[in-house]
Amino acid sequence: NGFYIFLNPNEIDSSDEYNENDPYTVIENFKSDFHQRRLNCTIELIKKSKSSKNLLDLGCGQGHFTDKIKKEFSNYNVFGLDYSISAIEYADTNFKNIDFVVANAYNPPYCDEYFDIIILNNIWEHVPDPLNLLQSINRIIKPNGQLVISTPSRYRFINLIKASLGKEISFMSKLHVTEYTVGQIKEQLKFGGYKVNKVYSPSIKEGRLIYRVLKSIISIILKTVKSHHILEATVFYSANKLPPTKAHK
Structure with a gap:
């Protein structure tokens, strides 16, 4: 095709x-259960869109994820930028x-x-x-x-435990600039002119019994105190751009 x-x-x-050890882009890592869940959750959120024709995967890497999206939504015009x-x-x-281009995300050539839809899959932690943006x-x-x-959720289960013990939290990748809390991202989107419609993180039922029990107890406590922290590793957000008159309110 050319690009x-x-x-x-x-x-x-x-x-x-470009780092071929980036866990979010290379095909060997993309085949993992983690990335299949990431793909499935993204697809479910896209399906809720009422009118969708043009879709951009911003920060698409080698395009593995973009290709899966195109196959799922074959009637969409799908674009990838990296x-x-x-x-x-x-x-x-x-x-x-798929229409791929090389460009700076801060100056997209469109x-x-x-x-109608813009996807940022595991890009936020690099920004x-x-x-x-x-x-x-x-x-x-x-x-x-x-x-x-x-x-990633900054205070996922392991990091929340570390923080409660006074220890330094860890990032999921050394390539991450930072990892934000759920509350920070919701505020960023609100200030940026978006209405957050869904914050979603499917529970992963794996690990030792003591881990699962402790995680369940902490989840109940977080809900009781109305904390925005989510214990799962990855959080998904669906937000819609507000008209200028409603933004920042």
């Missing part, structure tokens, strides 16, 4: 810092009927209000300034367009 590169000359040298030339070269070679997204997403985000 376009929308980068300034000074950006091209840094655009191939900063890495080598990743998009792989995606464009291996996956058809028309205003073009997309030091989410509000700046939301500003770029706001230009290209339609009014009432759907934003689907998946990202």
